Amino acid sequence: MRYDMADPVISETGTTRHAVQLNPMQVPKASDVLANELRERILHGDFPEGTALPPERELVTQTRMSRTTVREALRILEVQGLVRIKTGRAGGAFVQSPGEESIASSVNLLIRGKQIRLAALLETREAIEPACAQLAAQYRTDADLTRLEEANEAISSETGSLADFLQANVDWHIAVAIASHNELLTGFMLALSRSIYASTDNKGFVDAEVRRTTVLAHRNITKAIRAQDAGAAVRRMKRHVHAYAEAVMEVEDRTSIEVPRS
């Protein structure tokens, strides 16, 4: 749609007028404006991580906005994980770069809000995690291997409770993601694993048998990653998560899920 200048029009009073045509315009909230400004500056790297923004009352004098508005803006940035706010003297808003946590929580919101099917979660994991394994095999460092081994040990203890097992399970999967050295994938996996963990928790299909198989699969995949055998890592991870998905879906039988709070 185009809005052209209209011809001048003479009104009854004789004044020359131009019939201006205005499109419905959006008046952004003051706090959003401030928040956007600060966000851009932060992301642009104007303030290195850890530096403190000016105190609220000074932002007030600088921006000539009310303290309410300034505070709202800072709150927004806090929710988005761009600043961390500390109280007390020498407190204030400290710049930080949003971590995987922020992704995870927003993914969690999506999952809970849209009541995403467990099947979809598992599908997504089947898509992402083999790739993580591949990259992990390529780029893993010694520290990554250590983390994997630790998780493996924790998961192996036959005596642990179900919750312990599931937690160790999640830890291992996260460790693989971290080893991929791809922060995006890591963020996704973090969010996914937690949600899957949560929905698997009360399914109660994890028996001793499942635990043994899981431990074995993890060991083999870890071995492939250590050997930097990307092909094997992909293949085994693919089989592992697929088997898990199948097992879950067998128990599940197409039910809508409940993902508990974060």
Place this chain on the structure above:
Amino acid sequence: MRYDMADPVISETGTTRHAVQLNPMQVPKASDVLANELRERILHGDFPEGTALPPERELVTQTRMSRTTVREALRILEVQGLVRIKTGRAGGAFVQSPGEESIASSVNLLIRGKQIRLAALLETREAIEPACAQLAAQYRTDADLTRLEEANEAISSETGSLADFLQANVDWHIAVAIASHNELLTGFMLALSRSIYASTDNKGFVDAEVRRTTVLAHRNITKAIRAQDAGAAVRRMKRHVHAYAEAVMEVEDRTSIEVPRS
């Protein structure tokens, strides 16, 4: 760590005291408390989508908090995409379920904030998109096919500007994701595509040749999806995005990227 009750101690004044041991405690902000409460209720489904929360001033009387606090809480929910706030009479906070948008924006923040390498973005896409293609082949509806065809036509016009081409390109990829009928994957792809689009924009390696190849690849993949040939869809998509990634990286030569504003 455990905190046990200590034995009673007699102070010099003769008063009987119990040396209570307190762990550093976190005093949550009032607005967070309210926000959490409302969030849980919303996600729990207490308010169906589209219903309006009570007006601010009524929440004030109900919660006995100040309006400032109530407003902050609502603002948080708005940022998280759980409510949409309208002004004016009959306005207020309307419940909505967080869409792919919220994921996309938070992923975008992560990418910009952590200065994620273009290589990592492409890696991630290589991980996700073949899976999208597979699922699309399985679950695509007629509407999905229509969307794919439309994007294909838009992209085919040799006369369009670079920006048009890239936009149509993104649209097609998104269409594939949508066809997968997996909202999580769709959200991821949405975020990814935009960022990749943005960073590819000023690389200027997209010439007529690249455009022809792209169109061709899209056509073939679309065909596979139409024919519900999951295997072919995966294979072709894999090759397509991999080729694209290789081409980009060749031009890129390991440079840190600049992803412009959302």
Place this chain on the structure above:
DNA sequence: ATGATAGTTTAGGTAGGACCAAATAGGCGG
């Protein structure tokens, strides 16, 4: 001197009131 303790200062957190701006509901006149 030294170490505990009580102020002091600087920051964010909460409260409540006043007023502005947007948008609709509802009444009024044609």
Place this chain on the structure above:
DNA sequence: CCGCCTATTTGGTCCTACCTAAACTATCAT
């Protein structure tokens, strides 16, 4: 019945005051 206008509701902004948290400082007792 329709269009206009006003009244009212509801969010947006500002202001001012006061509370609380935390770090610094001076003071006082040992």
